[in-house]
Amino acid sequence: MSVPISDSLNPVPLSQRGLSIGCWCLMVAAFVAISTRPAAAQERTAVDEQGRMISFERDVVPIFIKHCLECHNEDEAKNDFRIDDPDSVMSYVEPEDAQSSTMFVDYMLSEDPDYLMPPPSHGGPLLPAELAVIHAWIQEGADWPEGLTFAAGLVPAEAAEPVTHEPSEPQTLAGRLWMFQGFFHPATVHFPIALFLFGALFVVLGWKWPAMGTQIPLACLLLGAPTALAATAMGWAFATEQGYGSWTKIDFDSEVFWHRWSGVIVTVSSVLFALIALVGRRKNSLGMERTWKFGLIVIAVLVGLVGHQGGELSYGKDFYPRAFEILLGSGDDADAAEAEDQPAEQTPEEVVSETSSDVADQSSIPALLPDPASGSDAFVTAAAG
Numbered sequence: 208m209s210v211p212i213s214d215s216l217n218p219v220p221l222s223q224r225g226l227s228i229g230c231w232c233l234m235v236a237a238f239v240a241i242s243t244r245p246a247a248a249q250e251r252t253a254v255d256e257q258g259r260m261i262s263f264e265r266d267v268v269p270i271f272i273k274h275c276l277e278c279h280n281e282d283e284a285k286n287d288f289r290i291d292d293p294d295s296v297m298s299y300v301e302p303e304d305a306q307s308s309t310m311f312v313d314y315m316l317s318e319d320p321d322y323l324m325p326p327p328s329h330g331g332p333l334l335p336a337e338l339a340v341i342h343a344w345i346q347e348g349a350d351w352p353e354g355l356t357f358a359a360g361l362v363p364a365e366a367a368e369p370v371t372h373e374p375s376e377p378q379t380l381a382g383r384l385w386m387f388q389g390f391f392h393p394a395t396v397h398f399p400i401a402l403f404l405f406g407a408l409f410v411v412l413g414w415k416w417p418a419m420g421t422q423i424p425l426a427c428l429l430l431g432a433p434t435a436l437a438a439t440a441m442g443w444a445f446a447t448e449q450g451y452g453s454w455t456k457i458d459f460d461s462e463v464f465w466h467r468w469s470g471v472i473v474t475v476s477s478v479l480f481a482l483i484a485l486v487g488r489r490k491n492s493l494g495m496e497r498t499w500k501f502g503l504i505v506i507a508v509l510v511g512l513v514g515h516q517g518g519e520l521s522y523g524k525d526f527y528p529r530a531f532e533i534l535l536g537s538g539d540d541a542d543a544a545e546a547e548d549q550p551a552e553q554t555p556e557e558v559v560s561e562t563s564s565d566v567a568d569q570s571s572i573p574a575l576l577p578d579p580a581s582g583s584d585a586f587v588t589a590a591a592g
Contacts, residue, residue: 257350261344263344266344267340270337270340270341271291274329274330274333275324276291277329278325278329285463286461286462293351297349300345300349303346303349304345305346308345311341311342311345388441389443389445395434396438396441396442398430398434399435399473399477399510400510402431402434403431403473403507404507404510405427406503406507407504409427410424410500410503413500424503425484429484431506435478436474438474439474442467443467446463462520463520466513466516469509469512470513473506476502480502480506481499483495483502484496
């Protein structure tokens, strides 16, 4: 008995055959999609190789740049503290012990607005999420990869979004006026400096020409004392607004601290010697006249030192040395040596040639292609060209 050919072959209906082919194509497409995912997506884990959840470059640096770098950078290091210098930061941090870290406990968590960093005038305090990141970073050892540097403007897009802080309590009219007049300190401070120096100069000239040694120095002292008082008050208000803290903040290692109090010493001394001069003129006392003249010379020396210190705080400690380097011509040699260390700029033709060679090198890299003869799990190596 013969079996019909159609029964022996048992052909699959076209509808089932199409369904099988479609399922196979979907599996191949899914396999290709999974195998071609970016390596970063496949290798991303909750912790790094050392078991740390916090990445300094990814999580901590954006916070430092956004909230700290403006006032604590290489050019303007308030209180001699730089947030971009690992040695400076680590001097205030105890790795694996956030509660013993001065930067975190005494500044970032401070309830005193004079110590809080960043200060309220600059958006402080940090958000709870940012504080949690800093706390976790310290607890995990405060890792700062060797050689890692950062500068302003290197903030990831997600970290560059504006941060909303709770509005601070409104200040009184007197408080606003106090902060307002502080902004005139940079302009007002030059008056007492010039007057005291000018008056001391005429005291010295009076040793040679007595007619010049009394009236002009006395006028400079009487005008310089009240302007020094005003400039000092403005300086205190301006320093508070800039985040240096009020008079209650004591830090003997801070140049701002010494600049403030040396300015107070100059002001008090000028007022004292001005009173001595007035009393001496009324009593026509030669001893008092000699006293205020000597005091004016001392004040001139002190105000010169205070002014020099203020210039360094504003423009950096290398400001005046740089001026002498330019005068002596040594600055040009340093600039030339620095220029030699920097790589030469490439011409457009060199860039195009280098790019073309890179593309040619990449064309010789073997590519993995699926082998249709052995199924989707097998791959063959194909070389371009």
